[in-house]
Amino acid sequence: MPEKIAVIGAGPGGLGAAMLLASKGYKVDVYEKQAFVGGRNSSFHMGGYTFDVGPTFMSMPEIAEELFKEAGKNLHDYVELKELPMMYELAFPTKQVKMYRDPEKMKEEIERHFPGDSEGYDRFMKDTRVKMDALRPILQTKMDRYYEYLSFKILRALPQLSLGKSLYDVLSKYFRHEELKLGFTFQAKYLGMSPWECPGAFSILSFMEHEYGIFHPIGGVNRLSKALAQATEELGGTIHLGNGVSKLILNERKEVKGLLLENGEKIEADEVVINGDFSHVMSTLVDDGVLKKYAPEKLAKKKYSCSTFMIYLGVNKKYDLPHHTISFSDDYKKNVEEITQTQLLSEDPSIYIQNASVTDPTLAPEGKSALYILAPVPNNLSKIDWEKHKQAFRELVLDSVEEKTGFKNIREHIEAERILSPVNWERDFHVYEGATFSLGHHLSQMMALRPHNQFEELGNTWLVGGGTHPGSGLPTILESARITTNMLLEKSAGRKISHSQPESKEAL
Secondary structure, three states: OOOEEEEEOOOHHHHHHHHHHHHOOOEEEEEEOOOOOOHHHOEEEEOOEEEEOOOOOEEOHHHHHHHHHHOOOOHHHOOOEEEOOEEEEEEOOOOEEEEEOOHHHHHHHHHHHOOOOHHHHHHHHHHHHHHHHHHHHHHHOOOOOHHHHHOHHHHHHHHHOOOOOEHHHHHHOOOOOHHHHHHOOHHHHHHOOOOOOOEHHHHHHHHHHHHHOEEEEOOOOHHHHHHHHHHHHHOOOEEEEOOOEEEEEEOOOOEEEEEEEOOOOEEEOOEEEEOOOHHHHHHHOOOOOOOOOOOHHHHOOOOEOOEEEEEEEEEOOOOOOOOEEEEOOOOHHHHHHHHHOOOOOOOOOOEEEEOHHHOOHHHOOOOOEEEEEEEEEOOHHHOOOHHHHHHHHHHHHHHHHHHHOOOOOHHHHEEEEEEEOHHHHHHHHOOHHHOOOOEOOOHHHOHHHOOOOEOOOOEOEEEOOOOOOOOOOHHHHHHHHHHHHHHHHHHHOOOOOOOOOOHHHHOO
């Protein structure tokens, strides 16, 4: 009989692992607390409009293509991807800058707004291409032993890790104009971090966008999770929606032998893959006194990402504006410090707006738009009273959007609205302290210092998702599914999922 594998959580990491394992003949059951798949990569419908809950674009779809190929499937049978040649527009106090994937168009735009800095763009792309090649093996393989720091792949990558330098420091080597530096460092927000604190190695984030492009799946990025779920079921896996897990069942050797569901049912399993938010799971599904390294009091002392304040709007107007807009506060550094250090609600927030209806007509009725507005804010360690401040902050965000971008008079056109505050992330999506991007990506919490893919404190237990190696973001979460599945297969059957060729040279 095939081994029984239980997966906790139907996010993209858990579903990616489930699809790969089901394709190898294992009996796979996915238990999801919500009534839908995807977790933070899910969708919801409201008044004829469709919204992604979390991620709003796909980068490096080659990784998803490889996972589907290994499972005997074709991603493009499930998802229609559309590349955005103009990736996003940056709204600064005195200028609007369009960011293109095409290098020549990008350099023309740089010279138009930041004379003399296009040469720095060429150097940045050339140097970071070398960095990416050096870091790729680290991001594609397990990093759960300290001796691996002495391996050839790490020693080769050391010069590219930009040790002791922040992301902002690294970009300052290439650009003189302050706003252009921000245009290549704001991606630190994808990790919920400050460019002045984020390790310099993460200059690969903006490089990935410019090198590989960004893509919109028709129907929203949630289509990735739904595609993984469909493929899993086609391969014989079972997804149990509305079936939350209340406890991990352990034996005396701290080996997980199954799950206790919230409905009281006990499920036996030979191996368990955890895709829930790491700190939430370890704080709630494991009895007190079992964990040492990741005991609740130690988890509370970890560094966590920021959170996000979300406004989803269905408006009865078609805004002929960019698919993605990033509006910077007048004092961006102060805004970032308020989010990550002083943990205050900013009076001048930076804001991201997705206007996906300009690309995808399936998301809103004809002549209307589905707008997704995000403001990074402190996580719930800040103790901000969101019931008290939610409405005032909503007004502040909409005022800023209307003042600084082309999205004018939004309030006059609202037909449907939903708000998610950090409290909602914690309460409704079970995200520890509402830290939307999970554990922080400081060097002290990366690679072997991050919770291991083969969880070190419990037997038969495996981790996928943003809380383990290699980290947050859809591409790396999918890589976590591949790394973890490789390790599990090596343990149970001596088989290994290989990186496809030649696609793997394009993967993380």
